Each structure stands twice: as structure tokens, then as C-alpha cells.
Amino acid sequence: RGDGLVVLSPGLESYWRARGVQVPIHVIPRAVEPKIFSATPSSDPFDDRAPKGGRLLVVCRHVREKNVQRLLALFARHVAPLRPDATLTLVGDGPDHDLFVEAAEQLGIADRCFFAGEQSLVSMPTWYAHADLFVYASLSETYGQVVTEASWCGLPSVAFADGMGVSGQIVDGVDGELVNPGPDERAADADFGARVVRLLREPLRRRAFALEARRRAHLRADPRRCVARYYEAFGEARDHARRSFVTPSRPRELRLLGRWTGVHAVALGLGLLRAPAVLNRNNAATPSWTLG
Template structure:
């Protein structure tokens, strides 16, 4: 039986597919979020239909991703060669094909729309009006927040995105924020109605990410994520160059965003800093392989300029690995400063070197933080995320029904 009376959800992930491998291109934490949330909803008897843009003519129109989860590859614009910045001009085609899918069914086929990222949110505002169902939206990142803390060499988000996000905030029945800080940003920067913004933390797959004892010597520092200025992998390399203690560094991930313009920048930097012999560059890996890397590490470093949450930090802690992270966005929630890791103000490599040092030199200190990290991560399971999300769905549906009765 479907939970909370919800039978079917249209899940919108227009610019990136939940079936893509996280860590390269536009695939990252949001891909994990959409797929894992969909799995937990399906396990509760709710059918989830995910709509994402087709990036190859060879993709099947529909994929049964898991029991109860159907992924639609929507043809919207050229299959290849489009960047995320090109996609706003293709949204009309995307909307048309999503409407076409729903038109094959009886009215009321979908109970609710849940959109992810602003491009999907633009589509969601149209579907909300056409189908007469609530729109729940998750920002994941916000232009005004990103533009306030740009990395050197990174491009600011365009005014069109800002306007699009403001429109979504006006129309969405509920907004899901990853953290209390993101909730404040939606209210303060976008004038969101406080009654419409709910905090639901993302989760971690505790079956995949679990603790083992690190056995690498010399101790290993891991960075995992898309290779772009926003994620600041260069800070990890600069910090490593300042450390005079034995250690190695693994940079895991593929180029993304403005990082695509300079694909050899990090390898060149490692050579310039004289640390190429201690740095390993690892292409994007599966979730299971990533868990192995986390478990091998003495510490994971997440020096991002902006993070709506920072799933890498929670995944690492679930593996018993402490985290050194920037004190920005959701990382201040994901990492318990001074308990499961260390939060660093700013992006000075010297500050990161100082924060990393005790985890590399003091095994007892590292083990104690790692044990606490496991307990901290256990409160972020995806089942908790799914239950809280269902509460948000139910509230949006209740308000929509109440408005109909009042209007009637």
C-alpha cells in the first residue's frame, strides 16, 4: 500500500540522470540523492517516474531502473554537445514530452511533482498548473549563494538562473532545504515563505558505506568529487605541499563545469609543487569502490567554496574516516567540528595543512574521531530522509486539498 495516500510521483532531474556515474560531468551528489530517495519511496509502495534529458540517441526511451522506478529519457534538443548553460532554451521541448507521457493515462495519474535543481523547477511550475498537483522543489544549489563565494577562475551564475529560482520559490507548494542554513538562505535571499520551507537532510547508504580500519601507510588524504574550482581540489594539493610529514594524496573524480576548460591543471600543479610522487589521480569510481577509498584514508578533505550539504563528508564518516572541510553551507551540519572532523574558515592552504596534520600523525586521535564519525553518520540514513520527505509531500497535498475545498 502506498505511503501517506501517495500513489505516484513525477521526479524531475532534467539536466543529469540519476543513472549517471557521480563524480564527473554534471553528475554528483544530486544524482545519488534522486536515485536513493526514489528507491526508498518505491520500497514504501510509491511508484516513481523520473524524467531526465536524453544525452544519447542510443538510450532507450524508458528504463526500469529498479522495482517501482521508471526513468524516462526525454528528447530535448541535440543529444550531445550541450552544456548545462544551454539547457534553458530546451525546456519547452522537455515540458512537451513530459506532458505527452502523462496524457497517455487517465487524469490524476500523478499525485505530486518533485523537482531537483532550478532547471527542473522551471518544468515543475508548468506541470503544477497543468496537472493541478502540488510542486515540491529541492534547490540543491542556489545561484545567489554560489555567486557570493566564487572560487578564483570560476564563472558566476547567470541572471537568468537567479530569476528562474525566484520564480520557483514563488510557485512551489513546498521547498525542501538540506540544512537549517539553506532554509535561512531561501528565506533571506529569495523571500521564501517560512511556512513553505522544510529541512530534510540527505542520507547515506549505510550498507555500502561502513567502517573498517585504515591500513595504508604512509597515511592517505582523499579528495572525492567533481574536478572544478568550486570543489577546490587545488587547496588539497597546496596543503599537501606544506606538510612535512609522510603522507599520500588521492584525488578522485573527473572534470566538470569550468574544470573542463583546464583538464590538466591539477596534474600540472602537482608537478609544480614538487609533490607529483605522492599524488594519485583516480578516475570516477563506483559507490562501492569509493567506500573502499574512504576506508583506506586517514582523513578525507572537502575544501569546497559552496556545498548545499556535502554527501562526501557523510559517506566518509560512515566509513569511520574523519573529515577536514570548509566551514561553508551544509558542511557545517555534515561535520561535527572538533568531534568527527575539523571545519576550516576560508581556503588558506596553510590552515588546511594545520588541520590535516593531527589526523596524519596521531593514530589515537584519528581513531577516536573516526569512531565518533560512524555514530554521527548513522543518523543520516536514507530511510530517515524518505520518511521526512513523505511528511513534506503529505503537507503539500493537504494544503492543496484544503485550498480546493475553500475555493469550491
């Protein structure tokens, strides 16, 4: 019954179209705050044991649906053995934090995984600026704002193609790498790791991705552009409402009111209405009339 729908990604647009939504759908991504993410980075925040050139960064809540355990496993199997200088830094916290720390220990990569904890939003541009690649394994995102924030700061991503928010932010082979997550997870994890290793080995390719990621993020997530697109969506919704408006001979609301009035008139005539109790069992006045 609406006149327009705003979604964050083309994947969500397809989702709602497949479920019968007929009204105009507007894909408007989340904006990035330039005052924060265009600020000059501060000094290197990474652990001294994480050498420049092999720094992988992931930023997320530490909960299972972010697929961090899978990321740790593929790092251990497909990246760490081929790149002795590669490290994985995890920014964030959450209820499954200890589970992820334990997983890193069991995988034998505790000395190459650094849990930086929750960091302030204003510090994130510095983390992105001093990293070499952003890696993201989550398949549960409606959007995945951290991918755009990393791109805004010129940090390209290797991520699983989720068909939703993340897939709408990365063009595979242009500004990052999108990896098919399955159904063969072993092959997918090996592919993910191979792409990470390749980008770490090819700084010029990584640099080209970084420039394009920054350019596209600034176009996509500029607040003024996003606000302008909302105004356009409101305008189209107004026009859609005007085109779709039909004056019914007897509006549904009036029909319902008529039924309600009729039922209560009959009840009143039969003496079935009683005054509300002064107090109910919660010591609160009953707010309306009821059938007795």
C-alpha cells in the first residue's frame, strides 16, 4: 500500500521484487561522514609484530554471524603458509570474542592474529590508512558499512559475494575481489586466500584497486548525494501516490467505523455495556468501555 521503498543495495531490491513489491524501489546506500573519514590519519596503530606489506584488517562485531571463524581458518590454511609476513588484525568486540581468540590459538596462528578490541569511530580512518587489505567473510549483511568506510579511505577489500549489501559495494576485479562463498566452501576458502596472497604480492594492482575503491565510495556515499537521492525518492513517491489515487465509493475506514458503531449501538440498546472498573488488577484505570 506504499508509494515507494528505499533499500540499501541492488540485492535487496531484487529480494523485494521477487516477493511482489510493485511500487518504485530506490537503492540509496548509507552515507559516510567526511569530517571523520576524510581526516588526516594519525600514527601507525598496528602491533609492532604486524609488518607493513602483509597487514590484513577486519572490522566487525565479534559474533558468529560475521563468519570470523571461517576467516581465521582460511587465513591459517591459505594465507599464512604462503606469506610469512601476513598478519590478521581484528578490530571489534562482542559476545563471541573469546571464542575467536581460542580459535586462533587452536589454528596455530595466535602469534599472527592481533585482537585490537573496540576502537572509536574517529580512529578508524587511521586503521584503514595503515592496513594493506580489508578482508570480510560475513554473509549476513544487509549492507556492511565497514566495506564502504574502508573503500572511502582507499583500502581495497577481498570479501565473499553475499548477493546483498557487500556485493553492491565491490566490483570484482575493479576495486576489490568478490569471492563466491560456496557451495564448495573448501574451494571458496582456497580462492579467497589465493586472491589475498596475489594482492599482497602485487602492490601495483592493489594500488589501482585502492584508487578505484576510493573514487567509487566517494561517489556512492557522499552525504549530499545520498540526501539528494532521498529527496528524489520522496518526489517520486508523491507522484506515484497521485497517479495511483482512486476515490472509493465507500472508504474502508468508514465501513469499519460503521460496523463498530452498529455493534456498540445494539449492545447499548440491550443493556450490555457497563461502566469501566475504577481500578484494574494493576491499579490502573480501565481506559474504555467493555461488553459485560
